[in-house]
Amino acid sequence: MIGVLGAGAFGTALAVALGRAGREVRLWARDAAQVEDMRRTRRNDLALPGVDLPDAVSVHAEIGETTGGEALLLAVPMQALGSLLSSHPEIGEAQPLVACCKGVDLNSLRGPVALIRDRRPGAVAAILTGPSFAADIARGLPTALTLAATDRGAALQDLLSTPTLRLYRTDDIVGAELGGALKNVIAIAAGVVIGSGLGDSARAALMTRGYAEMLRLSAALGARPETLAGLSGLGDLVLTCTSTQSRNFRYGQALGRGEGFDPWVTVEGIATARAVLRLAEGRGIDMPVTAMVDALASGRIALDDAVARLMSRPLKQE
The missing domain is CATH 1.10.1040.10 (N-(1-d-carboxylethyl)-l-norvaline Dehydrogenase; domain 2)
Structure with missing residues (x-):
């Protein structure tokens, strides 16, 4: 199982791509009303109009229901990442935490991986970044991204790659963070x-x-x-x-x-x-x-x- 925190356009697109490839995905949205609407319509028309959620994707209002799998993708805005980690202790260190946001935290002047390591020092931390638009990923158009990790990079690369979403691996986390x-x-x-x-x-x-x-x-x-x-x-x-x-x-x-x-x-x-x-x-x-x-x-x-x-x-x- 792969958890995705954040039902914006990019988080939803990743969930769709992974679900379409046969992975079990649990997608978390912070708004309970949005969760109910997505469960009913099997779409996220608020963020990604016209894209159906595959059967392998379930939608959740509780973060604890998305953790404990093979990886947890943190697809929230960069300036919200720190508060997400601080406010939700259920985001544990058992599974790799993969940042799917781009930027530098205004408070700490850290990138997403450094922020994860600060708040969850025992977790494997990585970042998924590169040239991509959510609509293209969700439509199954060919997209290539960078996965930056110093631990378990090859396993994460295999887990998160699909026939239309190719991941290239690097251990230069600082370079990948700053480029994005x-x-x-x-x-x-x-x-x-x-x-x-x-x-x-x-x-x-x-x-x-x-x-x-x-x-x-x-x-x-x-x-x-x-x-x-x-x-x-x-x-x-x-x-x-x-x-x-x-x-x-x-x-x-x-x-x-x-x-x-x-x-x-x-x-x-x-x-x-x-x-x-x-x-x-x-x-x-x-x-x-x-x-x-x-x-x-x-x-x-x-x-x-x-x-x-x-x-x-x-x-x-x-």
């Missing part, structure tokens, strides 16, 4: 570029300079550059900077157009930009794209000023 976190920040900036009408050439330049920022910080924190060049870094960056399926990209587009954005939609890159800047400043690392995103998102700078600052940076060797 930082690309969300750059995706917001890419959305700003397109939303404000600066064009695709400007987006390509922005992505390239943003990737350089990702490499600088990741190297300072001990990540391997080849990890950032893989699925969890460059692959995820390309996807989220070029598709309106990305919440972070859509949020950036709205900023660029001067429009509002649905406050109920989770945009991980906003908090990540703030946390990453604190990490970078403590190490003397220059991250102008990240700083621009944080300033725009917090309303400390106008769009025209942000673009002007980036375009007026000193000319230098690439």
Whole structure:
């Protein structure tokens, strides 16, 4: 049995993909009314419209009913992961805990695996990350992800892979965490570029300079550059900077157009930009794209000023 905590789009999509492949999956949703609706309709139209839940997937309102299996997937937003672990002691250490979120915790400045290890020091901790949209996974479209783990990685890779969901393994947890976190920040900036009408050439330049920022910080924190060049870094960056399926990209587009954005939609890159800047400043690392995103998102700078600052940076060797 595989437990999935979090019935948002990504958690539901993983449950669907695994259930379709014949795994028994127990999916937890925090809202009891949502649980009842999903049990009745066998769908999660709130988060993933039009996708039927396979018979192998059951829906639960109690976390204790999802634990004790072969793995527990933590598919909640990054900024909710710490409180989930603190509030639910029934999330034990017997099974591997696999983070399925991207970002840096604002309070501790830790990534998801480090947060799990802090709260559950005896558990096997891993992260599942990479270029993917929930709708694609749920529809059975070919998707490749990175599974970062230092213990039981091969067993988890076999357990969580399906005919359409291929997992590639690494032991560079820091690199996988940072690639997934930082690309969300750059995706917001890419959305700003397109939303404000600066064009695709400007987006390509922005992505390239943003990737350089990702490499600088990741190297300072001990990540391997080849990890950032893989699925969890460059692959995820390309996807989220070029598709309106990305919440972070859509949020950036709205900023660029001067429009509002649905406050109920989770945009991980906003908090990540703030946390990453604190990490970078403590190490003397220059991250102008990240700083621009944080300033725009917090309303400390106008769009025209942000673009002007980036375009007026000193000319230098690439």
